[in-house]
Amino acid sequence: MCQISRSLSIVLTTLITASIFCTLPTITLAAQTENDTRTCLKCHKRNGQLHGVHASTALAIECQDCHGDKGSHPKKGSSINRFGANSPMSVTQQVAVCLSCHDPQTLANTEWTHNVHATRVSCTLCHQLHPEYDPMLSLDSKQHSQLCVTCHQVKH
Amino acid sequence: METSKRQFLKGCGALIAGISVYTVTKSPLAENANTDASQTEVKYAMVHDENACIGCNACVEACRETNHVPDGVTRVKIERTGPFGNYPNQSYRFNRVSCQHCEAAPCVRVCPTGAAYIDKDTGIVAVNSDRCVGCQYCIAACPYQVRFINPETRTADKCDFCQQTQLSKGLQPACVLACPTQALTFGNLKDPDSALVKLLKTKPTYRAKVDLGTRPKLFHIQTIDGEVML
Numbered sequence: 001m002c003q004i005s006r007s008l009s010i011v012l013t014t015l016i017t018a019s020i021f022c023t024l025p026t027i028t029l030a031a032q033t034e035n036d037t038r039t040c041l042k043c044h045k046r047n048g049q050l051h052g053v054h055a056s057t058a059l060a061i062e063c064q065d066c067h068g069d070k071g072s073h074p075k076k077g078s079s080i081n082r083f084g085a086n087s088p089m090s091v092t093q094q095v096a097v098c099l100s101c102h103d104p105q106t107l108a109n110t111e112w113t114h115n116v117h118a119t120r121v122s123c124t125l126c127h128q129l130h131p132e133y134d135p136m137l138s139l140d141s142k143q144h145s146q147l148c149v150t151c152h153q154v155k156h
Numbered sequence: 157m158e159t160s161k162r163q164f165l166k167g168c169g170a171l172i173a174g175i176s177v178y179t180v181t182k183s184p185l186a187e188n189a190n191t192d193a194s195q196t197e198v199k200y201a202m203v204h205d206e207n208a209c210i211g212c213n214a215c216v217e218a219c220r221e222t223n224h225v226p227d228g229v230t231r232v233k234i235e236r237t238g239p240f241g242n243y244p245n246q247s248y249r250f251n252r253v254s255c256q257h258c259e260a261a262p263c264v265r266v267c268p269t270g271a272a273y274i275d276k277d278t279g280i281v282a283v284n285s286d287r288c289v290g291c292q293y294c295i296a297a298c299p300y301q302v303r304f305i306n307p308e309t310r311t312a313d314k315c316d317f318c319q320q321t322q323l324s325k326g327l328q329p330a331c332v333l334a335c336p337t338q339a340l341t342f343g344n345l346k347d348p349d350s351a352l353v354k355l356l357k358t359k360p361t362y363r364a365k366v367d368l369g370t371r372p373k374l375f376h377i378q379t380i381d382g383e384v385m386l
């Protein structure tokens with residue numbers, strides 16, 4: 001009887017250890033990705049917050065999906081993706097990040113100007129993802145044409 | 157005495173009726189249409205450079221604001237065709253659609269009340285909304301389809317080169333001032349030193365539907381890039 005209980009306890013112990021070892025990597029992985037977004041927000045409390053459609057839980061967008069791996073950031077020489085007018089990335093590189101989800105044809109159907117700016121202007125010069133509302137989505141026809149004028153104005 | 161008073165009143169009534177009928181049928185505006193506009197000093201025209209145009213619609217918005225054109229109708233449209241080429245190297249073509257200020261304007265010819273007229277001093281085809289009865293004959297006659305009934309005044313309306321709103325103040329038309337790329341050039345065809353005439357002499361231009369004999373005064377500089385269209 002004592003023999004059986006000892007062997008049973010050995011089996012149980014091995015089973016438990018095995019199960020812990022099996023599940024451990026997945027747990028640490030999940031914790032890591034979660035930690036990454038959280039790690040970003042530790043410093044980027046204000047500008048790191050993602051609201052609006054891109055913050056939808058169904059999309060489950062992480063900082064890394066657009067901004068790339070943290071790497072050595074915030075130290076010098078980090079390869080983190082920055083967007084906008086002062087970005088070190090080329091327009092094509094910046095646009096490629098958005099196009100990994102967005103389809104050019106769908107964008108063209110919504111707004112024809114997407115086509116003619118595809119290699120010239122990065123998406124983030126007009127669009128804003130982080131705020132609750134993208135200002136581009138609520139433009140009236142006059143604001144729309146004035147937006148063109150801000151860049152295309154020929155100096156007299 | 158009774159009869160003479162009645163006769164006097166009748167006479168007065170007939171006189172007033174006669175004067176009013178005379179002024180309606182023979183107003184100074186109607187006279188303008190009959191005189192030969194080619195003898196005047198000023199003849200306004202416009203050039204639209206389709207290479208410079210970016211299709212931003214700033215002209216449309218400026219026109220709407222300056223001339224108080226209600227939503228749903230417009231005096232000027234920028235028609236867009238395309239895209240040409242493959243993504244991401246695509247382009248569009250833009251074409252201005254607005255009153256061509258024809259020398260032989262079909263709208264003026266068909267207007268039964270004389271509301272549509274050619275201003276003899278400027279060559280501008282204009283509408284006198286006080287005389288327009290809204291019969292829409294001009295809308296049917298215009299081969300460029302640029303006329304519409306203004307839903308507020310219920311009369312025919314169209315581009316008049318901002319004759320009342322801008323030219324009277326010595327300013328260029330609103331669309332010309334609003335264009336960010338200076339795709340629009342407005343000026344006097346009779347002045348050889350005007351930017352308009354210089355542009356017309358240096359760049360090849362075309363006009364829409366000249367074979368109809370309308371002699372339009374809206375010139376276009378054809379788009380160079382894009383596909384050859386048949």
